[in-house]
Amino acid sequence: MKYFLYLAFAFCALFSCISCNDSNDVDVNDINKQTTIVYMPWTGSSSDSGLLYDFMNNLDSIEGAIVNNRGTNGRVLVFLSSSTDSSSLYEIVYQRGQIKHVNIKKYAGHNYTTATGLASILNDAKSYAPALNYAMIISGHGTGWTYKEDWTSYPTPAKRHVFNAKRRTPLPLTRFYGSVSDNQYAANISTIAEAIGLTGIKMQYILFDDCYMANIETAYELRNVTNFLIASTSEVMSIGMPYQSMWKLLASPTPNYDSAVQAFYNFYKNYTYPFGALTVVDCRKLDxxxxxxxxxxxxxxxxxxxxxxxxxxxxxxxxxxxxxxxxxxxxxxxxxxxxxxxxxxxxAIRSTAHTDSVYxxxxxxxxxxxxxxxxxxxxxxxxxxxxxxxxxxxxxxxxxxxx
Structure with missing residues (x-):
């Protein structure tokens, strides 16, 4: 009799727990499916602001696309360096037709050029905006896989982009990812791969808004930390990626890579300087x-x-x-x-397009x-x-x- 009563009590307790869990089930629609991290480190020196002006224009384009799309379709976090020793992490939020910035954290120095420093930033983003998928947009200078310490002589002070209409001066491209004015603000691709690996994240994609990043050496280096690499084989014009037309296609749990590449091509074939190439590499197939x-x-x-x-x-x-x-x-x-x-x-080449010539x-x-x-x-x-x-x-x- 006592045994029967014990079983009955245990059953009732179990039923009660199940009922309680049922009432607290998480709605799958409430789970954030995508966090996009826009990473814009310092690209100049103590006397040169580098690409900061271009970055601000890129962010304006991203925010304009978010307004046009009436939402972020996930969460969007921005890491932006405003000077040599001052950076911030904030979220872009869309509310009632307006863009709002929510400050998350301030950073001093340039520890982001190290694997542990960058990993710390990515972990801050991961903790603040957890998601099923993560994507990363990296803006800056770029000359592919080459190592910053191996550049002992470069033909001219270099930058990512070719033209800047605001300044009305020709701007040559970069020599490596990060800063070209002072390599203490630069980082190698192997450092980026190590940093992402330390977080345990595998990116849905990494988009380089930089020159010369669609190379097999870079893609292979990043194969364990991203599913896809989006980049150019050649130089990128001053306005960078046409985010107004590409953003909606990429800021999604299921990015439309073919359409994003086509949007890039359609923009540049009609641009004043009609030069550009873009590729999506499936890094899972590189082994x-x-x-x-x-x-x-x-x-x-x-x-x-x-x-x-x-x-x-x-x-x-x-x-x-x-x-x-x-x-x-x-x-x-x-x-x-x-x-x-x-x-x-x-x-392995998921999608690619190019104009007749590159510049x-x-x-x-x-x-x-x-x-x-x-x-x-x-x-x-x-x-x-x-x-x-x-x-x-x-x-x-x-x-x-x-x-």
Whole structure:
């Protein structure tokens, strides 16, 4: 009898707990599905504001797109450096047709150039705006995978963008991600990968609003911390990404990559300076490409006499970035192997588009128009003889995985 009463009591208690849990169930619609982190670190020096003016214009475009879309479709956090030693993290909130900024945290110094410093910022964003998915937009200077410490000589003080109508002066592009005026404000791609890895986040995508970031070395370095990489093989004009038309397509738990790339292309083909290229790389498929490339490298040696005939996608006197598809087509003379490689590469390039030519203004008095004849959507530096490449390429994860 006592045993029966005990079972009855236990059953009632269990039923009560279940009923209580049912009443407190979380509505799946209340869960934040996407947090987009817009990361804009300092890009100048103690006497130069770098790209701050451009960043403010980019933020205006993002906020304009949010107003037009009547909401953020998730949460949007911005990390912005306003000086060499002052940065802030805030949220962009849409309320009744208006944009509001909610301050989250202030930061002193430039610890964001270290893996632990950047990881701390990302963890602050993660704690404040937890989500099922995270995405990151990185604005700044960029010359691909190259290491800041390997640049001992650069043709001119460099910036991300080519033109700035407000200043009415030609602005050459950058030499590496971060600040070009003072490399104490710069960071290598490997540092970014390490920082994101420390947070335990795997980004839905990383969009680089920078020059020269759609290269196999960068994509491979980031493959474990992002599903997709969105970037340009070449230089980016001063206005950067056309956020008014691209934002709605990317600020979503299910980004529309094809339409975003098409929006970029449609904007730039009609722009005053009609030059641009954009690619979405599926980083989850790069290990297969690396394995394929290692086998090809073990079988074939590139004929350096063909270097001058390769499709170049930068404006350096000694090129750094060559079209990857074109390079492998000249390297691998076995038709079956080449077909297998091309199949893998096509699978990894989720979407890509380019104008007829791209523009380079690295050298102040000799801008260049580079005709695109062959384009796979991603570049490689393997055939480059540029001293910066020779100093740095053996340090990359890509080189070590494929040689």
């Amino acid at each position: 297969q490409i690396a394995a394929r490339m290692k086998f090809i490298n073990s079988r074939f040696t590139f004929n350096t006499a063909l270097t001058d005939s390769l499709q170049v996608l930068d404006g350096f006197n000694t090129p750094l970035f060559y079209d990857m598809g074109d390079y492998v087509a000249r390297l691998c003379t076995n038709t079956d192997l080449l077909n297998d490689f091309n199949k893998d590469l096509k699978s 380079s203004h690295i050298y102040l008095y000799s801008p260049r128009y580079i005709k695109i004849n062959r384009f796979s959507g991603i570049t490689i530096s393997d055939p480059s003889t540029n001293p910066v490449v020779l100093r740095g390429r053996t340090k990359t994860a890509w080189w070590n995985a494929t040689h």
